[in-house]
Amino acid sequence: MTSFNKIAVLGGGAWGTALAQTAARAGRSVTLWEHDPANAQHLSDKRESVYLPGVTLEPSIVVTRDLADAARADALLLVVPAQVMRPVVTSLAPLIAARTPLVACAKGIEHGTHRFMTEIIAECAPAAIPAILSGPSFAADVARGLPTAVTIAAADAAVAQALAQAMNSGSFRPYHSTDVRGVELGGATKNVMAIAAGIVEGRKLGASALAAMTTRGFVELVRFGKAYGARIETMHGLSGLGDLTMCCSTPQSRNFSFGMALGRGESIDTAAHGKLAEGYYTAPVLLEMAQAKHVDMPISTAVAAILAGKLDVDKAIEGLLTRPLKAEE
Ligand SMILES: NC(=O)C1=CN([C@@H]2O[C@H](COP(=O)(O)OP(=O)(O)OC[C@H]3O[C@@H](n4cnc5c(N)ncnc54)[C@H](O)[C@@H]3O)[C@@H](O)[C@H]2O)C=CC1
Numbered sequence: 130m131t132s133f134n135k136i137a138v139l140g141g142g143a144w145g146t147a148l149a150q151t152a153a154r155a156g157r158s159v160t161l162w163e164h165d166p167a168n169a170q171h172l173s174d175k176r177e178s179v180y181l182p183g184v185t186l187e188p189s190i191v192v193t194r195d196l197a198d199a200a201r202a203d204a205l206l207l208v209v210p211a212q213v214m215r216p217v218v219t220s221l222a223p224l225i226a227a228r229t230p231l232v233a234c235a236k237g238i239e240h241g242t243h244r245f246m247t248e249i250i251a252e253c254a255p256a257a258i259p260a261i262l263s264g265p266s267f268a269a270d271v272a273r274g275l276p277t278a279v280t281i282a283a284a285d286a287a288v289a290q291a292l293a294q295a296m297n298s299g300s301f302r303p304y305h306s307t308d309v310r311g312v313e314l315g316g317a318t319k320n321v322m323a324i325a326a327g328i329v330e331g332r333k334l335g336a337s338a339l340a341a342m343t344t345r346g347f348v349e350l351v352r353f354g355k356a357y358g359a360r361i362e363t364m365h366g367l368s369g370l371g372d373l374t375m376c377c378s379t380p381q382s383r384n385f386s387f388g389m390a391l392g393r394g395e396s397i398d399t400a401a402h403g404k405l406a407e408g409y410y411t412a413p414v415l416l417e418m419a420q421a422k423h424v425d426m427p428i429s430t431a432v433a434a435i436l437a438g439k440l441d442v443d444k445a446i447e448g449l450l451t452r453p454l455k456a457e458e
C-alpha cells in the first residue's frame with residue numbers, strides 16, 4: 130500500500146498546529162505552512178502558534194511561508210477556514226505532483242457556490258486526490274496528545290486507509306471511510322447545531338432543553354445528509370453524531386461558546402470574541418441548500434435568522450416550541 134511519509138499542513142492555526150504535532154508524533158516528516166507573516170514568525174521563533182498558546186511545536190516540524198516547500202509533501206492537510214479553501218487550493222494546484230492527496234480539515238460549505246470542501250479541491254486541483262478528515266477533536270486536546278478518534282475519507286479505500294495509517298499515533302486514532310460526502314457534511318452541519326445548543330445554555334434553559342436541542346439537531350443533520358448523499362452509518366459515526374454531541378455540550382467548542390454569548394444577550398458582532406465560529410458562515414448556506422431540496426430544518430432556520438439579525442432569541446425559542454405537534458421521526 131502507498132505510504133505517506135512526508136506530510137505538509139497548510140495553516141498554522143489551532144487545528145493545523147495540532148495536526149502537525151500529531152503527524153510528527155506519528156513519525157512523519159512534517160512541514161507546516163502559515164500564510165500570516167506574524168504567526169509564521171511566531172511559529173518559527175517561539176515554536177508556538179498564536180492560535181494555540183502553550184503548545185510547543187515538536188522539534189522536527191519545519192515551518193515555512195513558501196507554498197512550494199509544502200507542495201513537495203506526499204500528502205497535504207488543508208487546515209484553513211472553509212471560506213478561504215478555494216484561493217488556497219488554487220495557489221497550491223500548479224505546485225503539487227499528480228495524485229497527491231489533499232485532505233480538507235475545515236468544517237464548512239462555501240458561500241455562493243454551495244460547494245463542499247472536497248468539491249472545491251476537485252474543481253481547483255483536478256489532478257489531486259480529494260480527501261476529508263473530520264470528527265470530535267478539539268485542537269487543544271489533540272495537541273496535548275489526549276486520546277482522540279476521527280474519520281478520514283477518500284473515494285479510494287486504499288488511499289483513505291493509507292492516510293489513516295500515516296496520521297495514526299498512540300493517542301490519535303483515525304478510522305477510514307469512502308463516504309467523503311457523509312464525513313464532510315457532518316462536520317459542517319454540527320457547527321450550526323452547536324450554536325443552537327450554546328444559545329440554550331446561555332439562555333439558561335436547562336439540561337432537558339439542551340438534550341432536546343441536541344437530539345433534534347441530529348435529526349436535522351440526518352435529513353440533510355440523506356438529501357445530499359451521506360450514508361446513514363457515517364452520520365451515526367464520529368464525524369456526525371460524535372462531533373455533534375461533543376460540540377453541543379461544552380464551551381470548549383467555539384461555536385457553542387459563540388451561541389452561549391448570543392443566548393446571554395451579547396451582540397452578533399462581538400459574541401465570537403475574535404475566534405473562528407464556522408457555523409456563523411455555514412448557517413445561511415445550510416439553509417439555502419436545505420430549502421433547495423425541501424428539507425425541513427427548523428433549528429438551522431432559526432439559527433440562520435438569528436445570525437442575520439431577523440429574529441431574536443426568545444422569539445426563535447417560542448417559534449420552535451409552538452410548531453404544530455407531529456410524530457417523532
Ligand atoms: N480548532 C479546532 O479544534 C478544530 C478546527 N477544525 C476546523 O479547522 C478549520 C481551521 O480552524 P482553526 O485552525 O481552529 O482556526 P484558527 O482561527 O485557529 O486558524 C486559522 C488558520 O487559517 C489561516 N488563514 C486564515 N485566512 C487565510 C487565508 N486567506 N489564506 C491562508 N490561510 C489563512 C490562519 O493564518 C490560521 O493559520 C475550521 O474549518 C475549523 O472548523 C476542525 C476540527 C477541530
Ligand SMILES: O=C(CO)COP(=O)(O)O
Binds near residue numbers: 406
Ligand atoms: O470541530 C471541532 C471539534 O471537532 C471544533 O469545534 P469548534 O470550531 O466549535 O471549536
